[in-house]
Each structure stands twice: as C-alpha cells, then as structure tokens.
Amino acid sequence: MSKIRKKKIKKTNILLGFICILLAVLLGFILVTSYKSEQKESRHLSEIADDQQSGIEDYEAVKEHAKELEEISSEEAEDTEDIKSKNTEDTKDTEKTDADKTEDTKDKTTAASGIVCWGDDLINGEESNTYSYMTVLQKLLTDNGYNMTVINKTLQGGGTLSMMKMAGVSDETLQGYITRHQQAANGAQLNVTETGIRDLTEEQTTRNDMDCIPVIFMGYYGGWNHDPAELADQQEQILNTFQNKDQFIVVGTRPMDGSVTSEALDQVLSQKWGEHYISLANVTAQPSSTYEAQQAMAEAILQKLQELNYISKN
Template identity: 65%
Template sequence: MFDEIDRNLRNRILAVICILLFVLLAGLLRWSNKRDAEVMQKIQEESESDKAVSADKESKEPKEKDTLAAEAKQENEAQTEKAKGLVCWGDELVPGEDAGTYSYKVHLQKFLDENGYALPVLDKTLQGAGTLSMMTMAGVPEETVQGYITAHQEAAGGSELPVTETGIRDLTPDQTERNDLEYIPIIFMGYYGGWNHDPAELAGQQENILHTFPRQERFLIVGTRPLDGSVDSASLDAVMSEKWGEHYISLAALTTQPAENYDTQEVMAQGIIRKLEELGYISK
C-alpha cells in the first residue's frame, strides 16, 4: 500500500516537473523569437538609415561642387569689380621722355583700352633706382630697409658697393602717397640692384611691397636679369617661380631681347595682359 502511495507521489512530482520544464522551454522560445525579431528590425532600420545617408550624401555632393564652383566664380567676378585698376611698381627701364611713349606701362594701358577693359594704370615706378628706394616709397618700415643696408655692408666686408645697395633716393610726397591700395599691383623691380645679387632676397623685398596692400591675393611679379649680369635669368627664374608660382612672369620666357629694349616693353605688356586674363583678374 505504501509502495503504491510512493509511486503515485513520484508520478505527480514528475508530472509537475515536466509541466514546469515545458513552461520554461516555451518561455525561452518565445523570448528568443522576440529577441531575433527585434535584432532583425534593428538591422533593417540601420540598413535603411545607411541607404538614406548615402543617398543624401550622393545628392549633396554635386550640389556642393556646383556651389563651390559658383562661389569661386563670384569671388573672381567680385575681385574684378572691386579692383579700381592696375598699378605698376618698381623699375622704369625706358629713359627720359621716351618712357611716355615706349614704356610697358603705356603699352599696358593701350592694350586694356583696345580690348574693352575700363581700367586705369597707375605709375609707381622709378628710373634708375634700386629696390631699397622702392620699398621706402611703398612705406615698408624704415628698420626693415635699414636691415638690408646693414646686411649688404657686412657682406661687402669693407669693399665699395654700388649706390643702389646702400642708398635711398630722395622721394617727393607725391611719390610716397599711397593712392593705389585698391589696385592690382604689377611688381617689376631689381634691374638696377639693391638686393645683394641674391634672388631670394629680391623675392623677400617684393613681398614687403606686396604686404603694403590690403588685398594680397591678386598680384603679378615680372622678373628679368639685373643690369650688371651678376645673376642669370635661369637662376633668377628658378627662385621666383618657386616663390610666386602662377603669379610670376619671366621676361626671358617672353623674349630674348634685353629688358630695356623698346620692343621688349611691348612684349612685356602683352604678357601681363595674358596673365591677368588667365588668372581671372580681368574679364570682359
């Protein structure tokens, strides 16, 4: 009798355990299915989000490129509109009254007029002067100019120097007046010396003059070998091209004639016009 009771009790206990195991298993399966569904939904949402971001990025890229191109065009147009004209800084190689007919500045104004550019050309050049005088005329600080003079004297070691390496020309108030700050500078200097036969120093002096302008992104540098032949065109052009890049015009690349030749002055003006158009500084 007791054995039968024990057997019935065991059976009931086993039945309860089986029921509990079944309920637990069902709960685990339900939780697993729910979790898998949530993971799949999350993956799908992330995939759709990535597709949306990618599509949005692809749609924006052409628009951004178009915007940048339009802004660049507007900037060039704004630069042209705001420029009051051109100003020639540095050397005048044509002597005396002939400069009024044959100087590159005269040809430059003529070409501008003939091609429909309503831009005046200002004259901030000196005949037969060194770069020290030109920096002084531009308003470069006196201590900066004096620093060059001291360096030239020390390098000479007591030897006699050309006047352009240490001397500064007496300048009139009209010459030192800066009425050209809103003009595009064309800097052509160094033919008569003042830079200790060192192209890198000449580039630094050109930069000193450029820094006197409020807008320094629009300019041209024209280079030619010095009168005394102390530096050849190839050496000068190598330094200037590296320093100024697309802003530099080598006169030796335009003509084999000497810089002071009257025909060269016209060729130089033509080269300046082409470069101004190429860089977008002037446009019709």
C-alpha cells in the same frame, strides 16, 4: 470441553491474531510505499510541467529577441538610407559651394579696379609719356576694349629696399635685409641701394592701388644683394600688401651692373612664380631701357593678363 481442545483453540486464536498483525503491517507497508510512489510521480509530473513552461517562455523570449533584431535591422537600414541621402545632399552642397567659390573668384577678378605697375621706371621725363611700358600697356588695353586704368607706382633709379618702404613693408623687415647685406659684404664697400632707403613723399607712400592687379618689375638698380632668391622674397613682401594675392604678374630682367645673368635670374624667379612670370630676356633681345624692349614688355603683359583671365571686356 476437554483441556486439550481448549489449548488448541487458544493456539489457533493466537496464530490468527499474529496473522492479522502481519496483514496489518503488510497493508501499512503497501500504503506507505504507494504514497511515496505517488509523491515521486507527482514531483516528476511537476518538473515536466515546469520544463514545458520554461520551454514556452524560452520560445517566447527567442521570438521577442528575433523581433528586436528585425526592428534594429530595419532602423539600421533607415539610418543607412538617411546617411546616403545626407551624403548626396552634402555632395550637392559641396558642388554648390565650389561653384559659389568659382563665381566669387570670377567676381574678384572682374572687380579689380585697374592694373598697377611697381618697381623700376627705366624711361622718365617726356619720353615716359610715350614710350614706357606703362603708357604702351594703357594704350593696348584701351585699343583692345578693356576698361582698365594703369597706375604708375614705379620709382626712378630706386633700389628694391626703397620700393618695399613705399609699399608699407615694416622698418624691422627692411633693417633685416640691410644687416644681412652688411654681414655678407664683410667690411667691403656696398652700393647705396644695398643699404640706403631714400626719403619718400606722402604722395609716394599713399596706397590707392591695393585692389588692383600688380605688375612687379623690380631689381634693375639693385637692393637685393645680387641674390635672386632674396629678390623673389622682396617681390613677395610687396605682393603681400595687396588684397588679392592670387592675381599678379612678375617681370624679370638682369640687373644694370650685370652681377647676375638673365639665365640665373630666370631660373629662380620662374620656379618661384610659375605661370605668373615673364622673362624679359625671352621677350626681346633689346636692353630693357630701350623703346623696343618697353613695347615688347607691354605686349607680353597684356598677353599674360589675357592668359590668366585677369581682365575681361565690359
């Protein structure tokens, strides 16, 4: 074989070897690229799967949340019904309580042991047994079928300070009135009823009437510094000593010395006591110490007792 031919064969082998190397490199590149593509596709598919799983979990979470909301709404509805039911029961209980209170008030009214008259007794001696408003009132009650006893706690010729003392008002309170009277007088001479308190017997200060219905008729002989507002305050001091402070009658007449007119007295006392007040000036034109005035006052007291439903026939 010639040298020239050998050289050609050698070059061909070298070329083939080079081509093989290139093919091997190309194949390796193709394999690497394919592997990377497969890895990328695999990651993409994994992400899609994760997203789907997350979506499923979110959907389940939404369903669970909706179920919780439905349960809460149902509980709130039940609570609302419970509240409505409780309110209905409370209303019924309130109505029952109010009815019981009304019944209790009625019982207290019928439980009063009698009628007690506090204040001035303008007729004394044998005449009082026949003509005083207390005697007439007792007769009217009996004649009209009311089983009520009239108790006499009046104080003949006494001032209002002595009446409060007899009712048990404290000495400190009484001294406060006396001090104000002296200050207002500014050194002038005062009537004894404005500063003095008479000595009282044990029988007079003993209280057996605190469950009775009081009729307050006081002020004719003074003791209230010619001030209707103070007289009303003193009347209240006596009323506060009774068990039932809602049931009472106040009768007003101008003082003996004429220092205050009936109109001025009625204006203050009627405003203070409202439906509980009787103006003697509106009942009779006679002086309060007359038989006619005492009769008229007794009739007015009976009418007021009936109007206020304080008494009932047994």
